Amino acid sequence: MIDLHSHLLFGVDDGAQTLEESLALARHAVADGIRVSVLTPHVHPGRYENSRKSLLPHVGAFQSALDAAAIPLQVRLGAEVRIGLESLELLADDDVPFLGEVGGYRVMLLEFPHQTIPVGSQQFIERLLQWKIRPLIAHPERNKAIMAQPERLLPFLELGCWLQVTAGSIVGRFGDASRAVALQLLKNGWVHVIATDAHNLRHRPPDLREGVDAAAAIIGEAAAWRMVTERPAEILGVKLT
Template sequence: MIDLHCHLLPGVDDGARDMEEALALAQLAVEQGITHSVLTPHIHLRHYPNTLESLTPHFHRFKKALAQRAIPLQVALGAEVRMAPELLLGEAWKGLPKLGSTEQGRPVLLLEMPYSHVPAGTAQLLRWLSSQGVQPVVAHPERNREIIAHPSLALTLKGTGAWLQGTLSALGGSFGVEIKRVAWELLDKGAYHYLASDAHRIDKRSTRVEHVLQMLTEGLGFEQTQVLTQDRPWAIVASRF
């Protein structure tokens, strides 16, 4: 699996609390079949005012620690960016960490909505980013309360040209029956461009993904599961590794 959404970088957001937990998550990821991970710490002005410059030293320390422990997880630095005008409009998006790029060379940017609702103007913002040459990805739409009530809203966002990223643990039921139902509905409708772990901590929302991958293989078949967890993610990040 190629994981394009995880919070393994220690001490910078609500993910891994320290280096030991980060390394434990990385070791578990390897054991579960994850070979490459793009680390996506939150960038959120109010709670996690991270920047590419502030995150880079943390990334290099983590990469060095992986090598010292001989943990064969390949990593790159990205971010999960809160969908806010201050972070995205004008030239601001250019300074944000990207996941990778499309086959056409468009930078791929992972975006997060609030869980409570789909903010007014979200579709317009996604279209504007596309007009700037960006490929936006909307993280875990299945966990947004407004989309839970009206799953077709996720398809409306996809209709802007944005990609949607589903979360494996949501498909596995870790967030409850209702979110699992919406996640599988979106999956069945072909809404997701790829799936990721969104791993945070070793004791909750970890990199333990093998059982959900098995469920997907049984439900979708091996080829489609590979498209969602390996082929499409790798097409985005191949140039980074």
């Protein structure tokens, strides 16, 4: 499986804080069946001052540590980019890591605030699309505004956004409300990929398989597995073996 959203890279955001934590998360991911983890640190100007230039050295060092520890996990650099004007400035400077490219559009993991959909979000996304950037909206089922009105996603879907739902949400790790919305999004056929958004072993581990199994009960096994194999592989530009 491929995990397109994780916070395994230590010391750069609210995910793993030490190399030992990162390696423990990586071992857990491999045991769960994950073979590729995309490291998606928060890019949130004013809170997490990450950029492509600042993160690249950390990724190389982490992959070397994984190899030295004989942990068979491949890591790639991406980012979870907070919606906002400051992020547009980073994008204009070409200093944001993308997940990959599909159909001429670079794919970027985009995060809304947890409570709201900010005013101007549609205009922000229209600008991204003008720049040939396709947003993959991170964990919409955990956004309070969307939990209250899932149909608020429709304008973003119509623009061409994709959705990434958290595996833990599908099994209820984030509460009944987020689970209900996650299941509704699956039933509607709105979900493009499932990922872990792993931060730590205790509360937010890199457990992807449980989400796939739960999704399979809703949309069928083949469709659920595509969300953690074929679709993320297409985004990353890798061949499945």
